[in-house]
Every structure is written in C-alpha cells, then in structure tokens.
Amino acid sequence: MENKTVYLNGDYLPLNxxxxxxxxxxxxxxxxxxxxxxxxxGKLFHLQDHLLRLENSLAGIRLANPHSRExxxxxxQPLLSGVxxxxxxxxxTRGTAAKRDHAFPADVPPTVFAMGSPIAPFAGRDTGVKAIxxxxxxxxxxxxxxxxxxxxxxxxxxxxxxxxxxxxLVKDGIVTEGAASNVFVVIDGxxxxxxxxxQILPGITRDVIVELAAKNGIACHExxxxxxxxxxxxxxxxxSSTREIIPVVELDGNAVGDGKPxxxxxxxxxxxxxxKQSLM
Ligand code: PDD
Numbered sequence: 600m601e602n603k604t605v606y607l608n609g610d611y612l613p614l615n616x617x618x619x620x621x622x623x624x625x626x627x628x629x630x631x632x633x634x635x636x637x638x639x640x641g642k643l644f645h646l647q648d649h650l651l652r653l654e655n656s657l658a659g660i661r662l663a664n665p666h667s668r669e670x671x672x673x674x675x676q677p678l679l680s681g682v683x684x685x686x687x688x689x690x691x692t693r694g695t696a697a698k699r700d701h702a703f704p705a706d707v708p709p710t711v712f713a714m715g716s717p718i719a720p721f722a723g724r725d726t727g728v729k730a731i732x733x734x735x736x737x738x739x740x741x742x743x744x745x746x747x748x749x750x751x752x753x754x755x756x757x758x759x760x761x762x763x764x765x766x767x768l769v770k771d772g773i774v775t776e777g778a779a780s781n782v783f784v785v786i787d788g789x790x791x792x793x794x795x796x797x798q799i800l801p802g803i804t805r806d807v808i809v810e811l812a813a814k815n816g817i818a819c820h821e822x823x824x825x826x827x828x829x830x831x832x833x834x835x836x837x838x839s840s841t842r843e844i845i846p847v848v849e850l851d852g853n854a855v856g857d858g859k860p861x862x863x864x865x866x867x868x869x870x871x872x873x874x875k876q877s878l879m
Contacts, residue, residue, distance in 0.1 A: 605714040606674055614714065623710055625692030627699055629747030631710075632656035633690040637718065637840045640879040641681030644840075646672060648803050652744060653689070659743040662693055665709050678715035686841055689713040690746060718841055724868070727848030727860045728764035730837070732826060733757060735768035735775050735798070742797045754778040765837050765847070769826045770798060777837045780845075781805040785834035785863045790819040804838040811870050817863065834861035844868050 607617045624630035634653050637644045650668050657664050666674065675687050690712045696704035737750035755778035758766040766778045774793060776782055781802040783792045790812055795801045812819035829835065833856040835847040844867060846860035 603714065604678070605712070606678060607712050608708075608710060611677065617712070619710055619712070620695040622697070622699065623692055623695045624704075625690065625710060625746055628693075628701070629745070629749075630660070631690055631692030631746045632660060632662070632744050633688065633746050634744060635840045636675070636687045636689065638679050638685045638687065638715070639875055640683070641676075641679050641685075642879060643672070643675065643679075643687070644875070644878065645803050645807065648806065652801060652803065653691075655742070656744045657691065659740065660693075660745065661703070662691065662709060665691070665711060674711075675713055675715075678713055680715070680717075684718040684720075685715050686718055687713055687715050692746070721842050721845065723764055723845050724843065725860075727846040727855075727858075728837075729762065729849040730765045730767050730777070730835070730847045731758050731761050731763045731851055732769055732829075733766045735770040737768070740797055741775070741799055742795070742801060744800060751778045763849075764845070767829070767835075767837070767847075767850070772825050772827075773823050774826060774829050775799050776802075777839075780837035780839040780842070782829075783808065783834075783836040783838065783844075784824060784829050784832035785861060786824070786828060786832050788818070788833075788863075790817060790863060790867075791822055791824055792819070793823055794821045802838060802840075804840055804843060807874070808838060808844065808867060808871065811874060812867065815866075815870050817867065817870075832856075834863050836864055836867075844871055 602613045602615050604611050605614050605617050634649050636649045679685055692710040694707040694709045696707050733754050754766040768775045776799040835855050837845050846864045848855050848858050
C-alpha cells in the first residue's frame with residue numbers, strides 16, 4: 600500500500616497509521632457524507648460548489664459542519680502534490696459513540712478523513728464506453744452525497760459483470776443518473792439532462808456542463824426523459840469529477856447513434872478541456 604500522507608481528525612499522518620475505531624458510525628451504519636473534489640495542477644476545481652454541496656449533505660443528515668470554508672481549503676490543499684490531475688476524497692462521519700445505537704449520540708465529535716490521489720487518464724473518453732440500464736433501486740435522498748452506497752455499488756457491479764463501464768438508472772420509466780455519474784443525452788440535436796431533485800446527486804461536473812453549454816450556444820435543457828427517449832438518443836454521456844465527460848457508445852448491447860462518440864460530445868469535451876486549462 601502506498602504510504603502517502605492523509606488527514607485524519609486534525610493530523611497529517613502516513614496512510615498506514617491512519618486508524619478509526621470499529622465503533623465509528625461510518626463503519627457501523629454508513630452514517631456519514633463525502634465529497635470527491637478534482638484538482639488540476641494543484642488548483643481545486645469549483646471548490647466553493649463542492650463545499651456548498653458538502654454543507655447541503657451535512658444538513659441533510661443533521662450533522663454540524665465542523666469547519667468553515669476557509670478551514671476546509673487549508674486542510675485539503677496540503678494533500679495535493681500540485682502535479683497533473685488529482686482528486687481529494689473527503690469523508691465526515693458522525694463519529695465514534697460508546698455503544699452501537701441507531702439514534703444519534705450526544706456530544707460526539709465527527710470523524711474527518713481526507714486524502715489526495717492522482718486521476719489516471721480514462722481511455723473510455725476517446726473510445727466511448729458500454730452502459731447498461733437498470734431499475735433504480737436506491738433510496739429517496741439521492742441528493743445527499745452519503746457514504747451509504749450499497750445501492751450504487753450493486754448497480755455498478757452489475758454493469759461491470761456485463762463488461763460495461765456504467766449502469767444508467769431508471770425510476771418508474773424515467774432516467775435518473777448513473778451509479779456514480781450524471782447522465783446527458785442528445786435528442787434531435789438538443790442536449791438534455793435530468794433536473795435536480797432528490798432522485799439524483801447534483802453533480803458539479805453536470806452544473807459546469809450546463810453553464811458551458813449556455814455560454815457557448817449549445818442548446819441544453821434540464822428536463823426529464825424516459826428510457827424510451829434515451830434509447831432513441833443520438834448521443835449519451837456520463838459525467839463525474841474523476842472521469843469528466845465520457846461518451847456511451849453502446850446501451851444494453853445496441854449502438855448509440857453510429858456507435859462512436861458524437862459531434863456534440865466532441866464540441867463539449869473541447870470546451871470543457873479549454874475551461875479546465877483556463878483555471879490552471
Ligand atoms: N461520484 N451521481 C452519483 C451517484 C455520483 O456518485 C457522482 C460522482 C455523480 C457526479 O457528481 P460530480 O460531477 O460532482 O462528481 C453523480 C464520485 C466521483 C464518486 O463517488 O467517486
């Protein structure tokens with residue numbers, strides 16, 4: 600195991616010395632929230648947006664935010680090497696109580712853990728990837744970035760088992776998001792992505808794409824679409840902080856469009872990469 604420096608509860612220490620109790624509520628209950636924040640050449644990407652989402656996630660599980668935005672930045676920055684594309688994983692749990700009890704413990708400090716890692720280039724961005732569709736079996740608070748990810752994990756593994764990179768989830772016939780990504784489709788030349796609701800994570804990459812589309816004259820609507828609509832799309836993309844924009848070229852064994860990354864993807868990816876560069 601690579602013995603990099605990580606952050607745990609106020610200390611920077613080697614990864615193999617970072618330990619939490621087996622009574623930590625993250626371990627016992629999955630009682631916590633997290634963030635994944637990309638950084639390019641040492642600059643945290645849209646940090647304020649990630650910290651706002653963190654504030655919303657913490658409020659959503661009724662856990663007090665232990666730090667101000669300035670403190671978060673000061674904690675996270677030293678975890679970056681400053682070289683290339685990296686990401687911070689940040690997790691906050693409801694801490695370690697004296698005994699296992701579902702209800703919140705009183706006066707227990709949260710457990711705060713953070714580490715930085717390089718982002719390896721993802722070959723699927725050039726070639727496109729396969730995806731499958733699945734019934735969205737997750738809970739009703741998907742807007743909270745909770746560490747309780749069993750639903751997402753089972754959906755993603757079902758995709759991997761079928762040699763696909765992502766599972767696109769469908770609730771009552773309506774497309775929600777990917778197991779670990781948001782989704783965009785191009786139908787009749789117009790870019791569509793599901794609107795924010797409690798059924799999807801409000802992805803930061805998604806927000807950036809919607810904003811860049813508006814600035815660059817690419818028609819884009821935040822609107823619901825069905826599985827049948829998605830099956831007729833000329834392009835499908837999945838988006839996330841660690842993979843950015845990935846074209847889906849095969850859905851449930853059928854080619855999407857002509858089976859290659861499409862023109863709207865190429866245009867948006869170029870805009871996105873130029874935007875990234877402009878912030879470095
Ligand atoms: N996941 N939806 C879900 C369910 C996700 O898990 C993610 C990201 C996204 C995209 O959000 P963003 O653009 O802010 O990364 C949407 C991260 C990368 C993860 O769990 O590792």
